[in-house]
Amino acid sequence: MASRPQPRSPVIRFIDVHKSYRVDGRDIPALQSFSLDIADGEVFGIIGHSGAGKSTLLRLVNLLERPSGGRVLVGDTDLTALDDAALRAQRQRIGMIFQHFNLLGSQTVAENVAFPLRLAGERDAAKIRTRVDELLARVGLQAHAGKYPSQLSGGQKQRVGIARALANRPSILLCDEATSALDPQTTGDVLELLAEINRELKLTIVLITHEMDVVRRVCDRVAVLDAGRIVELGTVADVFLHPRHPTTRRFVEEALPEEAAAEQAPYAHVPGRILRLSFRGAATWTPTLSRVMRETGVDFNILAGRIDRIKQLPYGQLTLALDGANVDAALHALRAAGIEIEEVAR
Amino acid sequence: MSDAPLLHTLFPNIDDWGELGRACVDTLLMLGGSLLLTVAIGLPLGVLLYLTARGQLRAMPKLYGLTALVVNVLRSVPFIILMIVLMPVTYVLVGTKLGIRGAIPPLVIGAAPFFARLVETALREVQPGVIEAAQAMGASTWQIVRRVLLPEARAGIASGITVTAIALVGYTAMGGAIGSGGLGDLAYRYGYLSYKSDYMVVTVVLLIVLVQALQAIGDRVVARLSRH
Ligand SMILES: Nc1ncnc2c1ncn2[C@@H]1O[C@H](COP(=O)(O)OP(=O)(O)OP(=O)(O)O)[C@@H](O)[C@H]1O
Ligand SMILES: [Mg+2]
Numbered sequence: 001m002a003s004r005p006q007p008r009s010p011v012i013r014f015i016d017v018h019k020s021y022r023v024d025g026r027d028i029p030a031l032q033s034f035s036l037d038i039a040d041g042e043v044f045g046i047i048g049h050s051g052a053g054k055s056t057l058l059r060l061v062n063l064l065e066r067p068s069g070g071r072v073l074v075g076d077t078d079l080t081a082l083d084d085a086a087l088r089a090q091r092q093r094i095g096m097i098f099q100h101f102n103l104l105g106s107q108t109v110a111e112n113v114a115f116p117l118r119l120a121g122e123r124d125a126a127k128i129r130t131r132v133d134e135l136l137a138r139v140g141l142q143a144h145a146g147k148y149p150s151q152l153s154g155g156q157k158q159r160v161g162i163a164r165a166l167a168n169r170p171s172i173l174l175c176d177e178a179t180s181a182l183d184p185q186t187t188g189d190v191l192e193l194l195a196e197i198n199r200e201l202k203l204t205i206v207l208i209t210h211e212m213d214v215v216r217r218v219c220d221r222v223a224v225l226d227a228g229r230i231v232e233l234g235t236v237a238d239v240f241l242h243p244r245h246p247t248t249r250r251f252v253e254e255a256l257p258e259e260a261a262a263e264q265a266p267y268a269h270v271p272g273r274i275l276r277l278s279f280r281g282a283a284t285w286t287p288t289l290s291r292v293m294r295e296t297g298v299d300f301n302i303l304a305g306r307i308d309r310i311k312q313l314p315y316g317q318l319t320l321a322l323d324g325a326n327v328d329a330a331l332h333a334l335r336a337a338g339i340e341i342e343e344v345a346r
Numbered sequence: 347m348s349d350a351p352l353l354h355t356l357f358p359n360i361d362d363w364g365e366l367g368r369a370c371v372d373t374l375l376m377l378g379g380s381l382l383l384t385v386a387i388g389l390p391l392g393v394l395l396y397l398t399a400r401g402q403l404r405a406m407p408k409l410y411g412l413t414a415l416v417v418n419v420l421r422s423v424p425f426i427i428l429m430i431v432l433m434p435v436t437y438v439l440v441g442t443k444l445g446i447r448g449a450i451p452p453l454v455i456g457a458a459p460f461f462a463r464l465v466e467t468a469l470r471e472v473q474p475g476v477i478e479a480a481q482a483m484g485a486s487t488w489q490i491v492r493r494v495l496l497p498e499a500r501a502g503i504a505s506g507i508t509v510t511a512i513a514l515v516g517y518t519a520m521g522g523a524i525g526s527g528g529l530g531d532l533a534y535r536y537g538y539l540s541y542k543s544d545y546m547v548v549t550v551v552l553l554i555v556l557v558q559a560l561q562a563i564g565d566r567v568v569a570r571l572s573r574h
Binding site for chain 1: 473484486494497
């Protein structure tokens with residue numbers, strides 16, 4: 001099995017939280033009661049379809065939405081118990097970036113990044129300049145300090161958003177569909193930047209998305225949200241390799257269209273048992289399969305397969321047809337070597 | 347003046363060009379003074395309307411309703427009537443009902459509600475997402491007003507000031523009829539009451555030039571502010 005990070009102390013705790021919106025005098029539930037801990041330093045993904053309640057959940061963290069019931073703790077602080085001034089001070093320690101960037105169009109890049117510093121009461125122009133330079137260097141935009149947002153590309157705008165979110169050295173970064181307005185190349189760059197920030201600044205990141213690929217590339221754990229309910233929660237490797245809930249399966253299939261197509265392929269005429277093998281981490285690089293097949297004399301036929309990464313973790317997934325007298329012994333030996341095996345229904 | 351004979355031929359009835367010049371200055375003073383006060387009162391009033399409206403940052407439906415009512419009432423009274431009705435108030439405020447000073451209170455009371463609505467409209471154009479981002483960063487309502495709403499809406503507010511200034515030119519001219527002086531006064535007394543139509547022509551031309559100039563300046567400022 002892959003080495004899993006030790007469970008760390010939670011920085012964000014949702015305790016029996018639920019949320020309804022009042023619409024035309026009626027309470028419409030957006031999030032069913034749930035409890036969830038997000039650990040210090042992890043990248044936590046929340047995936048769900050439109051209207052599932054992702055933004056609502058994220059906005060509970062900085063209390064842009066107030067829970068209808070339950071408590072939200074950030075560190076040891078119950079945000080719902082704070083007065084206005086204390087809540088504003090807490091919010092300065094929680095960065096947030098948005099799908100549509102939400103930059104001040106009337107201000108330059110440098111002014112946008114300086115904005116949270118000024119909000120926090122910084123008056124010293126030299127200090128502000130130094131910090132802004134530092135932040136723009138981190139996101140690779142030193143050359144654009146004097147430009148206005150309308151003069152930037154989407155990816156550059158999101159980098160300004162990230163620099164702005166980091167200005168007050170937050171311990172948490174909330175990302176609301178931060179890459180949904182970007183092309184695949186730029187999405188990759190922005191995700192890489194987020195991963196780097198997470199590593200280097202030890203920042204906890206909560207990101208919401210409707211793309212499994214975003215989760216696969218940067219998240220440690222993921223919660224799948226379906227109609228206001230968390231229907232699946234676990235490490236990305238577990239959820240990605242062994243999705244249980246139909247909604248999760250659909251997200252994984254969207255991320256792996258070829259595999260999904262292969263699953264649909266008519267295996268009826270294929271002799272033997274059809275199995276899906278998942279390798280994680282080191283197991284991906286050892287010739288376990290060929291050794292076991294040789295030793296047990298089982299014949300195998302590869303029907304589909306891929307080797308890729310989940311964040312840093314290499315993984316492989318093969319769909320095989322196994323034929324021969326010793327199939328059970330072979331499966332036993334493969335399992336003993338740490339390979340996960342599922343039977344594929346035909 | 348070397349061109350006096352020509353002017354005299356063109357406008358035989360105008361024998362005191364100095365008076366016309368003073369009237370111009372009076373109109374500009376009334377306009378400048380009332381515009382300044384209109385902005386000083388209308389801008390906060392517009393912000394109040396914006397903030398207290400339903401679903402906004404400081405939603406207070408009752409306060410909003412009351413403010414909106416006062417604004418609407420003041421806006422629906424024709425200026426000339428407002429000026430007459432306000433005469434006692436004007437007297438209390440500035441100690442006279444006449445002249446430039448007497449004209450300024452009704453001008454401001456007439457124009458500030460109008461300008462406040464323009465400010466409210468301009469503020470509503472500000473992207474909600476930007477306000478939300480500021481909230482997420484821990485901005486107070488006052489910080490949002492000062493650092494987000496006003497800067498983001500500045501082009502819209504500048505265009506509101508232009509429209510209001512031009513409306514005020516019209517008001518000052520009307521005010522002339524009841525003794526506030528300026529170009530309107532000349533046009534009314536000489537041009538209308540004394541049938542000296544050349545006075546009418548000259549004052550109308552001057553007012554047109556003034557309005558054109560205000561519009562041109564306003565357009566340039568708006569273009570500058572909205573370039574980004
Ligand atoms: N301010 C609001 N008032 C009323 N209902 C709301 C409000 N905000 C969200 N909702 C409702 O709550 C539910 C969850 O909305 P939410 O914005 O959290 O979804 P989401 O998962 O972020 O969707 P998307 O991917 O489209 O952004 C939806 O049914 C939505 O209509
Ligand atoms: Mg959303």
